Amino acid sequence: MDQTRIVIVEDEPEFRSRVSEIIRAEAGFALVGTAGNGAEALALIEATAAEVFLVDLGLPDMDGTRVIRAASARYPEADVVVVTVFGDDRHVLSSIEAGATGYLLKDLSAEDLVRSIRSLRAGGSPISPVIARRLLQRLRPPSPAEEGPLSAREREILQLIAKGFSFDEVGGLLSISAHTVTSHVKNIYRKLAVHSRSEAVYEANKLGMLRL
Amino acid sequence: MKPTSWACSGFSLLLLALATGGFATEGAMPIAEAQFLQGHPQGLPPADAPWRPVPLPSSIRTEDPDSLQTVWYRLAFHAPEAALSGEPFAVYIPSFFCALTLYLNGNRIGLVAPPSEAYHPRIKRPHQFLLPDSLLRPGENILLLRGECRGFSLSLGGIWVGPERELTPRFEERQFWQITAAKISSTLGILAGAAMLMVWWRRRKEVSYGLFAVASLFWGVHSATIVLEFIPASLWTEWRALYYFLTGGFCIPLIVFFLRESQRRWLWFERLLLAYWLAAPLGLLLLGLRERAFLDIYWLAGLFLLMLLALGIFAAHTLRHPSSAGYAMLAAAVFAVLLGLNDYLFNLGISVVGAFGLHLGVPAMLLAITWALTNRFVQSLAVVENMNVVLETQLAEREGELAQSYHLLRGFERQQAMAEERQRIVSDMHDGLGSHLISSLALVERGAAGAKEVAEVLRQGIDELRLVIDALGPEKGDLISALGNLRFRLAPRFSAAGISLRWDASGLQDSLEMSPGAGLQVLRILQETLTNVLKHSRAGTVSVSLAAPDGREFHLRVKDDGVGLQSNLAASGHGLPGMRRRAEALGGRLELASEGGTTVHLFFPLGGADPGAH
Numbered sequence: 077m078d079q080t081r082i083v084i085v086e087d088e089p090e091f092r093s094r095v096s097e098i099i100r101a102e103a104g105f106a107l108v109g110t111a112g113n114g115a116e117a118l119a120l121i122e123a124t125a126a127e128v129f130l131v132d133l134g135l136p137d138m139d140g141t142r143v144i145r146a147a148s149a150r151y152p153e154a155d156v157v158v159v160t161v162f163g164d165d166r167h168v169l170s171s172i173e174a175g176a177t178g179y180l181l182k183d184l185s186a187e188d189l190v191r192s193i194r195s196l197r198a199g200g201s202p203i204s205p206v207i208a209r210r211l212l213q214r215l216r217p218p219s220p221a222e223e224g225p226l227s228a229r230e231r232e233i234l235q236l237i238a239k240g241f242s243f244d245e246v247g248g249l250l251s252i253s254a255h256t257v258t259s260h261v262k263n264i265y266r267k268l269a270v271h272s273r274s275e276a277v278y279e280a281n282k283l284g285m286l287r288l
Numbered sequence: 289m290k291p292t293s294w295a296c297s298g299f300s301l302l303l304l305a306l307a308t309g310g311f312a313t314e315g316a317m318p319i320a321e322a323q324f325l326q327g328h329p330q331g332l333p334p335a336d337a338p339w340r341p342v343p344l345p346s347s348i349r350t351e352d353p354d355s356l357q358t359v360w361y362r363l364a365f366h367a368p369e370a371a372l373s374g375e376p377f378a379v380y381i382p383s384f385f386c387a388l389t390l391y392l393n394g395n396r397i398g399l400v401a402p403p404s405e406a407y408h409p410r411i412k413r414p415h416q417f418l419l420p421d422s423l424l425r426p427g428e429n430i431l432l433l434r435g436e437c438r439g440f441s442l443s444l445g446g447i448w449v450g451p452e453r454e455l456t457p458r459f460e461e462r463q464f465w466q467i468t469a470a471k472i473s474s475t476l477g478i479l480a481g482a483a484m485l486m487v488w489w490r491r492r493k494e495v496s497y498g499l500f501a502v503a504s505l506f507w508g509v510h511s512a513t514i515v516l517e518f519i520p521a522s523l524w525t526e527w528r529a530l531y532y533f534l535t536g537g538f539c540i541p542l543i544v545f546f547l548r549e550s551q552r553r554w555l556w557f558e559r560l561l562l563a564y565w566l567a568a569p570l571g572l573l574l575l576g577l578r579e580r581a582f583l584d585i586y587w588l589a590g591l592f593l594l595m596l597l598a599l600g601i602f603a604a605h606t607l608r609h610p611s612s613a614g615y616a617m618l619a620a621a622v623f624a625v626l627l628g629l630n631d632y633l634f635n636l637g638i639s640v641v642g643a644f645g646l647h648l649g650v651p652a653m654l655l656a657i658t659w660a661l662t663n664r665f666v667q668s669l670a671v672v673e674n675m676n677v678v679l680e681t682q683l684a685e686r687e688g689e690l691a692q693s694y695h696l697l698r699g700f701e702r703q704q705a706m707a708e709e710r711q712r713i714v715s716d717m718h719d720g721l722g723s724h725l726i727s728s729l730a731l732v733e734r735g736a737a738g739a740k741e742v743a744e745v746l747r748q749g750i751d752e753l754r755l756v757i758d759a760l761g762p763e764k765g766d767l768i769s770a771l772g773n774l775r776f777r778l779a780p781r782f783s784a785a786g787i788s789l790r791w792d793a794s795g796l797q798d799s800l801e802m803s804p805g806a807g808l809q810v811l812r813i814l815q816e817t818l819t820n821v822l823k824h825s826r827a828g829t830v831s832v833s834l835a836a837p838d839g840r841e842f843h844l845r846v847k848d849d850g851v852g853l854q855s856n857l858a859a860s861g862h863g864l865p866g867m868r869r870r871a872e873a874l875g876g877r878l879e880l881a882s883e884g885g886t887t888v889h890l891f892f893p894l895g896g897a898d899p900g901a902h
Binding site: 164239 | 773776779
């Protein structure tokens with residue numbers, strides 16, 4: 077089986093080396109590059125293909141969302157994962173809008189880190205109740221009569237997650253498998269990215285910045 | 289130039305036209321000279337009577353105005369060719385106050401009123417009579433005019449002989465300006481007076497309106513008397529008294545009006561004026577007709593002087609406080625006074641322009657004063673309107689200020705609430721994270737902790753911080769998601785410990801807003817409880833259920849199937865009092881039960897929960 081190629085973009089050397097070690101120690105993973113700042117990261121993305129990008133938002137020379145945007149644009153099939161200390165909604169949401177498909181907390185244990193990456197590659201995306209709540213708000217239909225970007229089932233899933241139910245519990249409540257729930261969530265992530273892009277196009281169009 | 293001044297000039301020009309004879313006429317011409325005879329009441333006076341020549345118009349007055357006088361005017365003219373060949377010719381007499389009879393070559397051709405002792409004529413209208421062509425003869429013709437008069441003036445204001453078609457317009461013109469105009473003037477005076485009286489009635493403080501109303505009404509009645517051409521001789525004294533009363537009633541209020549307009553409120557002088565006004569009619573009634581000559585000459589002259597005095601004061605005032613209305617009133621009043629003087633002299637038999645004119649001047653003055661008073665009325669309306677606008681603006685300003693200060697107050701309140709909340713969270717972090725870090729530091733410095741213990745205490749510190757961040761949230765805290773986040777974070781640890789963590793939030797609405805401080809207390813309690821379960825319960829399953837059945841009370845229940853309260857109470861002893869304290873701070877309570885494991889219940893009220901100090 078092919079190894080999962082991983083790139084780390086992180087300015088903090090301690091964390092970078094710890095994560096590097098964990099990845100190297102894992103048989104199914106291959107560390108194909110590390111970058112300590114945004115410029116290096118953009119160069120690396122140009123030069124090196126990977127399945128997983130772990131990106132820190134707080135880079136010294138640029139906003140991490142720029143790196144996320146570049147990576148997800150060049151490798152649409154890859155998982156771009158934002159690495160954050162607190163998993164707070166503001167950072168995670170802007171990352172998802174930039175194209176991230178998941179986030180990892182920096183204090184995860186080695187096993188959790190490996191499990192999370194595997195789960196991401198298997199099609200899952202972690203999502204906390206607070207993030208779920210924010211996603212519901214961001215992807216709300218413009219009016220009650222209209223259909224928003226989310227399907228009824230997706231809304232249902234997000235509502236249950238926002239109340240604290242786990243993927244397993246959501247699956248049980250909705251009589252679907254936990255795996256189905258995770259792929260729904262990943263879809264929702266993609267929808268937010270698309271939604272925010274189309275909103276940007278709409279806004280730009282309105283301002284006359286784009287000619288279609 | 290003011291409208292009123294235009295009107296004045298217009299009247300002046302008309303009067304001038306009237307005095308100089310109006311239109312140019314071809315055939316008609318005034319007779320320049322007459323023979324005058326006083327007395328001879330019986331029959332036609334013979335040619336050798338004591339006639340004396342007078343130029344026409346004549347100015348003849350008598351010193352005895354109250355006895356009936358008979359006067360004769362004898363005029364000679366040459367009959368024109370046209371008159372003899374059948375064209376209608378006429379005699380036109382512009383002004384002769386007496387009851388007249390007209391003879392042509394000894395034949396009576398006209399009669400205004402027969403000579404009588406019973407009536408007193410005061411005839412102000414012009415006359416016109418046709419000359420019967422049968423009575424005309426070639427060469428010289430003689431017109432004989434007989435008049436019966438009471439009054440000072442025995443004057444004949446001219447006499448014209450000419451084609452009827454030329455004299456009629458002249459006659460009608462005179463008729464209009466002397467009689468119709470006086471009637472119009474009377475009507476105007478009464479109307480203007482009544483209107484002003486109504487204004488004054490509603491605004492008693494504005495004495496000017498009242499004075500003007502009285503003067504105007506008196507003028508209206510005064511000039512209406514022109515229709516009374518024959519006064520019964522028995523009422524003659526009363527008539528003269530009425531005449532003085534009307535004249536004074538017109539002049540005295542006007543004098544006071546002009547004084548008041550000049551800001552002169554001389555009450556004693558005004559009383560004196562009132563006395564002067566009433567002195568003439570009362571004096572005449574008490575003392576009899578003997579005083580008439582005196583009153584007609586001196587009392588009226590006194591009125592003129594008083595009026596001139598008031599106008600002088602008013603002129604000085606207007607010069608000091610110029611206003612277009614003031615000048616207009618002054619000009620119109622001077623014009624009227626001059627006309628009044630003319631009439632006064634004319635009445636005494638002294639002809640200046642040969643016609644009465646006051647009835648033309650007074651409307652101009654009434655117009656000017658009406659204009660001035662209306663102006664004032666409109667100005668005071670404008671002031672009121674302006675005041676309304678100012679008041680409205682001020683009100684709007686006040687409202688704006690009020691709204692602003694309300695806004696500020698709300699801002700302060702919000703700021704204060706936020707500051708209090710911040711203070712609460714800072715002191716919470718101080719007690720929680722702060723003391724945790726201190727004890728961790730002590731642990732590490734003692735060298736008592738291995739890497740695993742250090743990692744554990746640091747992890748606890750991070751958990752503590754996450755809890756605060758969840759509680760604070762970017763928007764108003766949503767308690768359910770924050771509690772869910774706690775579960776989401778702790779889930780890997782439970783699965784690592786082999787404890788199944790069940791969650792039931794289906795009894796809750798979608799979100800539940802709570803202040804960050806209160807939310808933090810709830811999160812702490814749940815975290816503490818779950819940590820206890822994780823560390824001490826040795827349970828296989830723990831279920832957390834959240835419910836708010838009636839929407840007023842929140843119920844959090846954590847139930848495990850572990851070893852129960854007795855054995856883990858000692859281990860978690862220091863945690864329980866803190867949890868109870870937090871529950872109390874929420875206005876709620878903590879209940880513990882131990883039956884086949886441990887069950888912790890937290891109840892607290894929603895909405896009114898005071899997140900208060902610990």
